[in-house]
Amino acid sequence: MAQELREQVETICRAAREASWTLASLPTATKDAWLLRTAERLEAARPTILEANERDIEESKAKGLAAPMVRRLSLEDGKWENMVDGLRQVAALRDPVGEITDSIVRPNGLRVGRMRIPLGVIAMIYESRPNVTVDAGALCVKAGNAVVLRGGSEAFHSNRALGAELRAAAADVGLPEDAVQTMPTTSRDAIDHLLKMDRYLNLIIPRGGSALVRKVMHESAIPVLAHDEGVCHVFLDASADAEMSAEIVRDSKIRQMAVCNALETLLCHRDAARRVLPTVFKRLQEDGVEIRGCPETCEIFPEGVPAREADWGEEFLDKILAVKVVDDLDAAVDHVQRFGSEHTDVIVTNDYAASQEWLRRVNSSTVGVNCSTAFSDGYRLGLGAEIGVSTSKLHAFGPMGLEGLTTRKFVVQGDGQLRE
Numbered sequence: 001m002a003q004e005l006r007e008q009v010e011t012i013c014r015a016a017r018e019a020s021w022t023l024a025s026l027p028t029a030t031k032d033a034w035l036l037r038t039a040e041r042l043e044a045a046r047p048t049i050l051e052a053n054e055r056d057i058e059e060s061k062a063k064g065l066a067a068p069m070v071r072r073l074s075l076e077d078g079k080w081e082n083m084v085d086g087l088r089q090v091a092a093l094r095d096p097v098g099e100i101t102d103s104i105v106r107p108n109g110l111r112v113g114r115m116r117i118p119l120g121v122i123a124m125i126y127e128s129r130p131n132v133t134v135d136a137g138a139l140c141v142k143a144g145n146a147v148v149l150r151g152g153s154e155a156f157h158s159n160r161a162l163g164a165e166l167r168a169a170a171a172d173v174g175l176p177e178d179a180v181q182t183m184p185t186t187s188r189d190a191i192d193h194l195l196k197m198d199r200y201l202n203l204i205i206p207r208g209g210s211a212l213v214r215k216v217m218h219e220s221a222i223p224v225l226a227h228d229e230g231v232c233h234v235f236l237d238a239s240a241d242a243e244m245s246a247e248i249v250r251d252s253k254i255r256q257m258a259v260c261n262a263l264e265t266l267l268c269h270r271d272a273a274r275r276v277l278p279t280v281f282k283r284l285q286e287d288g289v290e291i292r293g294c295p296e297t298c299e300i301f302p303e304g305v306p307a308r309e310a311d312w313g314e315e316f317l318d319k320i321l322a323v324k325v326v327d328d329l330d331a332a333v334d335h336v337q338r339f340g341s342e343h344t345d346v347i348v349t350n351d352y353a354a355s356q357e358w359l360r361r362v363n364s365s366t367v368g369v370n371c372s373t374a375f376s377d378g379y380r381l382g383l384g385a386e387i388g389v390s391t392s393k394l395h396a397f398g399p400m401g402l403e404g405l406t407t408r409k410f411v412v413q414g415d416g417q418l419r420e
Contacts, residue, residue: 002189009193012148012181013200016121019176020146024118028095030175031142035091038169039084042134045165050075052157053130060154068258068317072128073155077256083131086379090138093383096402097144100411108417114408118144120202122405123194124387125150125216127208130158132388135378136205137166137180139387143405146179148201150194152208153186160184195220207388210315225395227388229315230260230343232373235332235358237349238271242279244370245348250283252346252373258317260389261344261366261376265312265322267332273325274300289319296325313339329354333361340364342391344376365391365398 042049053075060070075083096116103113122145124136133149140147151159163182170177183190195204198221206216207227217224234252236245252263268277273296281291281301291297291304292311298304304323311322312335326332329347336345346368347358355369366376366389376399378386383401390396396404 005185005187005189006193008185009183009190010197010200012183013121013123013194013197015178016146016148016181017200019178020118020121020144022176023141023146023179024097024120024144026144026175028097030173031095031144032091033173034141034169034175035087035138037172038134038138038166039087041165041169041172042084042087042162045161046080049158049161049165050080052161053155055157056130056155063154065154069128069154071256071258073130073158075130075158079131082379083134086135087138089379090142090402093142093402095142096406101408109415110417111413113411113413115411116403116406117409119405119407121146121148121200122203122205122387123148123150123197123201123222125191125194125204125206125208125212126388127152127212128155129207130155130162132207133159133162133182134166136387137163139400139402139405141175141179143402145202145405146176146181148181148183148194150183150191153188156186191215192219195222198222205388224392225388225390225400226392227260227390229341230262230389231264231313231315231339231341232261232344232376233265233267233332233336233340233346234263234373235326235329235336235345235347236266236268236272236276236280237329237347237351237354238269239350239354240269240272240276240348241350242276245276246280246283248346248348248370248372249280250287253284253289253321254287254319255372255374257319260315261373262317263321263373264314264316265324265335265339267335268297268323268325269329269332270296270325270327273297277301277323277325284321287319289321291321291323293323294325297323300325313341315341329357333358336362336364343389344368344373346371346373365389 099116100113126132166180167177201222204222204224206213292307293304342364344366345364378399386399
């Protein structure tokens with residue numbers, strides 16, 4: 001059985017590799033036609049796909065899957081619309097493949113430039129969110145890459161239904177069907193085999209819980225681009241406006257709690273704490289958010305629960321918020337560096353110097369001023385969609401769109417020059 005599974009995984013990866021050779025040189029028009037056709041097919045198949053999605057949700061509830069993971073499964077609440085609109089947005093984006101940049105002429109007359117090319121074959125290993133199947137497929141194909149999609153068993157029916165439409169759309173427009181493949185098994189052993197397919201795969205992107213990311217990083221024979229957990233912060237500076245703070249904190253925390261860009265820790269300058277936090281807590285209390293605070297926080301908000309040390313680095317993905325009063329901006333930056341995951345961190349301030357200091361010193365993948373953490377999202381940042389938020393600093397960092405799925409080769413053009 002183990003040998004059969006390995007052979008099945010290898011067959012899929014080999015087919016993706018062969019498809020990537022054709023895909024790398026396809027004209028932009030064909031790739032865009034596939035994106036638009038996929039959007040049409042998904043809309044036509046919406047009832048069937050949502051039925052499969054509901055089946056996944058019900059089965060996951062019956063198995064006792066944690067509530068945040070169940071929420072991530074749903075394609076409702078605007079996720080469907082964003083997913084389909086993302087396809088159209090990616091189609092409208094400039095194709096980076098073939099672009100030559102950094103062109104220079106050497107003293108001997110050689111013209112040297114850098115041309116963007118696809119990475120080759122990308123394997124996505126992810127949990128829950130079935131919309132990743134479409135987002136990842138769209139971005140990989142537009143960037144000229146084949147993709148092997150291994151979603152979690154909890155979203156198996158949704159992913160299979162979505163994957164079938166991606167492949168059918170490929171056949172409709174003349175794109176290689178094997179450019180997009182979903183794993184036809186829920187066996188966890190398939191991941192182990194996938195991580196050893198370095199002959200066929202160029203990059204692995206894990207997107208899910210910390211345990212999944214760590215497993216992939218430790219066991220893969222293929223380069224890994226990590227999408228790690230999101231321990232995101234908002235820091236309310238001394239000059240922060242109370243109403244703006246309350247709105248930003250609420251949107252960052254409540255809009256979608258089971259996503260990696262949701263707010264998990266709120267930091268507040270001591271000089272603003274008694275002026276700003278009561279307004280913030282009142283808004284959060286209305287939404288049923290549990291406050292886990294430092295001693296000063298619990299003094300301001302007696303209904304709060306004393307925070308444990310472990311709470312400062314926790315990704316709750318639920319109606320729980322860790323809150324700490326700090327001495328100043330230096331202390332806030334120190335806290336983010338110690339406990340954050342380099343995902344998304346925002347300052348709320350009316351002090352321009354403080355805002356620029358925050359932008360300069362906090363080196364997370366997305367750093368913001370006076371805005372919700374929810375904007376750390378490829379769709380909202382103009383990427384059309386995202387394949388994930390890279391918390392690795394090599395190759396790509398932050399929400400990954402088309403350029404993050406390409407690399408560059410040197411292109412050297414001459415008139416008979418020799419190196420003597």
